[in-house]
Amino acid sequence: MVASTVGTVMEWYDFNLYGLASALVFGPLIFGKDSTGGTLASFATYAVGFAARPVGGMVLGHLGDRVGRKQVLVVTMVGMGLCTALLGVLPTHASAGVVAPILLIVLRVAQGIFVGGEFAGATLLTVENASPGRRGLLGAVPAMGTGGGFVLASAVFALVSLLPDHAFLTWGWRVPFLVSIVLVGFGAWLRRGIGETEAFQRIEKQERKERFPLLTVLRRQPGAVLRVMGITVSGFVFGYSVQAFAVSYATKTIGISKPVMLWGIAGASALEIFTIPFWGWLSDRIGRRLMVTLGLAFTAAYIFPFFALLRTGNTVLVVFALVLALPIAKDMVFGPQAALVAEQFDSRVRYSGVSVGREVGGAIFGGTAPFIATALTAGTGNTTAIAGYIIAACVITLIAVYVGRETAKDELKDSLDMVGA
Incomplete structure (x- = not known):
C-alpha cells in the first residue's frame, strides 16, 4: 500500500504543481504574456499533458498486463519525477524566447506519457490483493495519495509565494519542481522491493x-472501456476546475491573495487523506452505485454555492468552500473509483482497460477543464456557464455508473467469458 501510495502522491504533486504554476507564473514567464491570453496558453499546455496520457495508458497498460504491474510502476515513478525536476530548470521566455514554451510542451508530453500508466498500476497493486467487501477501502488507499500530493504541492508553492514578487518570479517558483527529486528516489527504491499481485501471479x-x-x-x-471513461468525467471536470481554474479565477478576478487560496487547497487536500478511504470504505458497505450517486447529487447542488462563497472574498468562507468542494463533493465520487473501474475488467486485460479508459477520459475532460473554464469566464467573470458544464459532467458519470451493474460484492474475474462487455 505504501509503494502504491507514494506514486500517486508523486503523480498529483506533479499535476497540482503544474496547475498552480499555469495559473500563477507560466503565462508571463514562459509565454511572455501577463494577461488572460497568457493564462489560456498555460492551461493549453496543461491540456497537452493530458492528451499524452492515453498514449502512456496504451503502452504502459500493455506492458503492465504482459510483464507485470511492478516493473511498469518503477518506470512510471522515475519518469514522472525526472520530468517534474526538469521543469524546475526551464529557461524563461525573456532568456530563450520561443524555445521556452517548446521545452515546456516537450516535458509536459513526456510527463503525461509516464502518468498514463501510473494510476491503474498503483491501484491494481491493492485492489487485486483485496477480498470482496474490502476493495473499495484498499483501492482508495493509493488514491488518497492525491490528497497527499496536493498538500505537498500547495504547501510548498504557498511557502515560496511568500517571497517578494521579484524573488518568487526569478527563482522561487522553481523550488517546488526541484523538490520532486526526493520523492522520486524514495518511491523508486520502495517499488523495487514489492512483489506482484496475486491476480497477475x-x-x-x-x-x-x-x-x-x-x-x-x-x-x-468496449462497453467497459466506455463506462470507465464516463465514470471518470465528473471527477476530472469538477476536480480540475477547482484545483487549477479556481486559483486563477479567485486571485485574478476576485482579488483573493495567492497564499489564502494555496493554503486553503492544502488544508482541504489534507482532509482528503482521510475522506478518500472513508468514501471507498462506505462504498463497500452501501454499494458503488449509491455512493457515487450521492456524490454526484451533492456536486451538482453545490457548484453555484461554491462560486458564491469564493466571491465573498472572506478568508474563512473561501476555505470552507474548498473544504466542501474537495474532500466532500469530489471525493464521494472519487473514493470508490479505483475499485469500481478495476471491477469492470478481467485480470488479463485489467491494466490496459483501466489505463486506456481513464486516461482517454482524462485527456478529453480533465486536461481541458481549466482551459474551458477560463474561456467561459473571459471578459465577464460570470461562472454560470461553468456550473452548467460541471452539472453536465455529473450527468454523464451518472449514466455510466447505471449502465453497468453493481460490482462491490463480486469476485474479480480472471476469465473474459465471466465479465460482461
Whole structure:
C-alpha cells in the first residue's frame, strides 16, 4: 500500500504543481504574456499533458498486463519525477524566447506519457490483493495519495509565494519542481522491493497472459472501456476546475491573495487523506452505485454555492468552500473509483482497460477543464456557464455508473467469458 501510495502522491504533486504554476507564473514567464491570453496558453499546455496520457495508458497498460504491474510502476515513478525536476530548470521566455514554451510542451508530453500508466498500476497493486467487501477501502488507499500530493504541492508553492514578487518570479517558483527529486528516489527504491499481485501471479503461473491485451480489451470489452471513461468525467471536470481554474479565477478576478487560496487547497487536500478511504470504505458497505450517486447529487447542488462563497472574498468562507468542494463533493465520487473501474475488467486485460479508459477520459475532460473554464469566464467573470458544464459532467458519470451493474460484492474475474462487455 505504501509503494502504491507514494506514486500517486508523486503523480498529483506533479499535476497540482503544474496547475498552480499555469495559473500563477507560466503565462508571463514562459509565454511572455501577463494577461488572460497568457493564462489560456498555460492551461493549453496543461491540456497537452493530458492528451499524452492515453498514449502512456496504451503502452504502459500493455506492458503492465504482459510483464507485470511492478516493473511498469518503477518506470512510471522515475519518469514522472525526472520530468517534474526538469521543469524546475526551464529557461524563461525573456532568456530563450520561443524555445521556452517548446521545452515546456516537450516535458509536459513526456510527463503525461509516464502518468498514463501510473494510476491503474498503483491501484491494481491493492485492489487485486483485496477480498470482496474490502476493495473499495484498499483501492482508495493509493488514491488518497492525491490528497497527499496536493498538500505537498500547495504547501510548498504557498511557502515560496511568500517571497517578494521579484524573488518568487526569478527563482522561487522553481523550488517546488526541484523538490520532486526526493520523492522520486524514495518511491523508486520502495517499488523495487514489492512483489506482484496475486491476480497477475495466478495468470502468469497458468500461462494465460494475453499477447495483445489492449486489442483484446477493445474487442471483447468496449462497453467497459466506455463506462470507465464516463465514470471518470465528473471527477476530472469538477476536480480540475477547482484545483487549477479556481486559483486563477479567485486571485485574478476576485482579488483573493495567492497564499489564502494555496493554503486553503492544502488544508482541504489534507482532509482528503482521510475522506478518500472513508468514501471507498462506505462504498463497500452501501454499494458503488449509491455512493457515487450521492456524490454526484451533492456536486451538482453545490457548484453555484461554491462560486458564491469564493466571491465573498472572506478568508474563512473561501476555505470552507474548498473544504466542501474537495474532500466532500469530489471525493464521494472519487473514493470508490479505483475499485469500481478495476471491477469492470478481467485480470488479463485489467491494466490496459483501466489505463486506456481513464486516461482517454482524462485527456478529453480533465486536461481541458481549466482551459474551458477560463474561456467561459473571459471578459465577464460570470461562472454560470461553468456550473452548467460541471452539472453536465455529473450527468454523464451518472449514466455510466447505471449502465453497468453493481460490482462491490463480486469476485474479480480472471476469465473474459465471466465479465460482461
